[in-house]
Amino acid sequence: MTSHYDVDAVVLDIEGTTSATGFVVDVLYPYSRSRFAALLTERSGDPEVARAVAQVRAEIGEPDADAARVEKALHTWLDEDRKATPLKTLQGVIWSEGFARGDLVSHFYDDVVPELRAWHSAGVRLYVYSSGSVAAQRAWFTNSPQGDLTSLLSGLYDTENAGPKQEAESYHRIASAAGIAPDRLLFLSDRPGELDAARAAGWHTVGIRRPGEPYFEQGVGDHAQAGTFDEITVSRSTT
Missing domain, CATH: 3.40.50.1000 (HAD superfamily/HAD-like)
Incomplete structure (x- = not known):
């Protein structure tokens, strides 16, 4: 009707x-999951990345959390499909680059x-x-x-x-x-x-x-x- x-x-x-939700879950999520570590170590000085990392630390209550701990939190949130803003920010950075490179459509x-x-x-x-x-x-x-x-x-x-x-x-x-x-x-x-x-x-x-x-x-x-x-x-x- x-x-x-x-x-x-x-x-x-x-x-x-x-x-399709399946495209996001089956294609985009694994793509970001495999690239969090590199982003957190190589791009920690980028303002957008630094702000998201600070938000992760605040959310887990660990102001001194290192890159490995932040990455672990991101993986946990991804497993739970939590709509956490810093997770979405960092995924956005990774996906934008993936689309720009032609890895993703x-x-x-x-x-x-x-x-x-x-x-x-x-x-x-x-x-x-x-x-x-x-x-x-x-x-x-x-x-x-x-x-x-x-x-x-x-x-x-x-x-x-x-x-x-x-x-x-x-x-x-x-x-x-x-x-x-x-x-x-x-x-x-x-x-x-x-x-x-x-x-x-x-x-x-x-x-x-x-x-x-x-x-x-x-x-x-x-x-x-x-x-x-x-x-x-x-x-x-x-x-």
Whole structure:
């Protein structure tokens, strides 16, 4: 069933929504895991790396933790699939370089990119809100199988510049930063807790349910749902 939304912008989750979670878990996670040690030893002076390392030390309560201890914490968080900001930051650095080198190419479901192009052409702004860092998001959309898609996007949000994805305040923050009224925003995600938080902030929501994704069986609660992006019609009234 097609749902129609008259909004000014669509905000996109990535994993399970635009792209297969399996690709992230099976391709990107091992890629970062194998490169943490080199990053922590060779690039410890980089401001972004140093800041993330300080955050790891603070989180584990060990202000003097060495590179090996920091790496161990990162591996543990990866095993637990924790959305820890310093983990996402360091993964973003590694993935950005992997994409730039051509080691990595991102994944999008076949129905996604044509709809993003159509919505963009209709004057609807597109944003990303993912637990992956802004750097990782930029690399993801720059290095797609369909080429560089970043020209379609008006902004990128993560847990650092917006806040946790299951808290309504994060969605208030995004609406304010984008300068768009909450009731003119549509959020697409496969996670019920995120959809609940967006709705609590006054947004429109559609739960994306794709077979094989982690949240498919659980469903999206009482939110509108779609199996593919082409089941969603988005337009922007100019009156």
